[in-house]
Amino acid sequence: MSILNQIFLNICLIIRQILPPQPCLLCGSATTRQGWCAACHATLPAYSASKCPVCALPTPHGETCGRCQQQPPHFSRTCAAYVYSFPLDKLILALKFRAQFQLARPLAEAMAQQIQRMPDCLVAMPLHPHRLRVRGYNQSQLLARELARQLRLPLFSSACMRTRNTSTQSTLKWKDRNRNLRDAFSCSAAISGKHVAIVDDVMTSGSSVNELAKSLRAAGATEVSVWVIARTLPDDR
Ligand SMILES: [Zn+2]
Ligand SMILES: [Zn+2]
Numbered sequence: 416m417s418i419l420n421q422i423f424l425n426i427c428l429i430i431r432q433i434l435p436p437q438p439c440l441l442c443g444s445a446t447t448r449q450g451w452c453a454a455c456h457a458t459l460p461a462y463s464a465s466k467c468p469v470c471a472l473p474t475p476h477g478e479t480c481g482r483c484q485q486q487p488p489h490f491s492r493t494c495a496a497y498v499y500s501f502p503l504d505k506l507i508l509a510l511k512f513r514a515q516f517q518l519a520r521p522l523a524e525a526m527a528q529q530i531q532r533m534p535d536c537l538v539a540m541p542l543h544p545h546r547l548r549v550r551g552y553n554q555s556q557l558l559a560r561e562l563a564r565q566l567r568l569p570l571f572s573s574a575c576m577r578t579r580n581t582s583t584q585s586t587l588k589w590k591d592r593n594r595n596l597r598d599a600f601s602c603s604a605a606i607s608g609k610h611v612a613i614v615d616d617v618m619t620s621g622s623s624v625n626e627l628a629k630s631l632r633a634a635g636a637t638e639v640s641v642w643v644i645a646r647t648l649p650d651d652r
Contacts, residue, residue, distance in 0.1 A: 440509055440518070441502050450518045451506065460498040462646060470621055471495045471646045488621065489628035490613070490639040492532070495646035496525040499617050503645055507616055511554045519554075522644050523561035526614075534612040534640055536569045537562060538631070540623060541600065543580040559614035562642070568612075574605045575627060600630040607635030612642050619647040 436445035439452035446452035451459075465477035471493035474480050497503045509515040510522065539559035547553055556572065563570035579599045611631050613624050618641065628639040 440515060441505060449521050450515070451521075455502065459503050460500050460645075462495050462498045466495075466646075468492050471618065471643075473648065488625045489632050490624060490641050493618060493621075493624075493641040493643065493646070494526065494529040494531075495618065495643050496522075496529050497645040499619075499645035499647040507644060510557070511616060512550075514552070516552075516557060519557040519561045523558050523565060526558070526642055526644060527562060527565050530566070530642065532640065533566070534568065534638075535609040536571050536606065537612050537614055537642075538571050538575050538602075538606070538627075540613060540615040540627060541575050541577045543577040545580050555615050558616065558644070562614055571605055571611075573603070575600055575602045575630070600627045602627075602630045602634035602636075604634055606631055609636055610638040610640070611636045612640040615641070615643050617645050617647060618643040 434447075436447050437449075438444070439446045439448075439450075439455055441451050441455040444452055444454075448456070462471070464473050465475065466472060467474045467480035467483055468477070469479055469483040469488065469490070469492060472480055472482075499507070506515075506518055506522065510518040537559050539553060539555040542550065542553045542555075559570050559572075562568070577599055578601050613627055613631070615624060618624060621641075624641045624643075628641070631639050
């Protein structure tokens with residue numbers, strides 16, 4: 416780490432200690448932690464159950480699930496820090512729709528703890544330019560920026576584009592999501608020959624990351640991993 420970076424981090428640390436406690440986004444009690452308090456932290460649904468290493472859906476002994484064996488996706492593994500359920504869903508929605516940017520750092524820290532195999536670079540799940548204009552920011556880009564900083568990995572911000580403004584995936588049934596996303600992404604050759612990790616907030620059917628992984632592989636990526644804050648489990652829908 417350069418001396419300038421070290422000084423900057425120390426200044427951030429001092430500022431955090433000086434700032435008055437902030438309300439926890441989940442219960443409202445004052446906390447010096449970023450985003451949520453220690454008591455609420457203990458209630459977050461960590462994803463510790465045995466799961467398929469490829470798609471992160473539960474399997475009895477952590478083996479690859481039947482679906483991934485029969486129809487392997489275009490990515491090799493999925494790392495998910497949490498199950499997408501209460502009260503974590505409130506934090507993700509606050510980051511995604513209420514511009515609670517301070518959540519990106521602690522959520523990225525939880526994601527970073529799950530990583531076992533380091534990629535060569537990161538890309539964020541892109542938003543279509545129209546949706547980016549409406550929302551004003553891309554929450555996956557905020558997470559990817561934090562992860563790149565924490566893990567000292569290059570982030571290829573403009574390597575992937577969403578070329579079609581697809582319907583919002585969450586309004587569709589799981590089986591309709593693949594069709595909705597066909598040819599939705601284009602990726603530059605910057606990622607050729609690299610192991611790329613896609614950073615996204617939530618993985619539900621996996622259709623979006625699979626379509627992006629397909630485009631990354633077509634552009635020459637040798638391997639694709641998927642990093643998400645949380646995995647939606649089928650029973651939770
Ligand atoms: Zn709290
Ligand atoms: Zn699987």
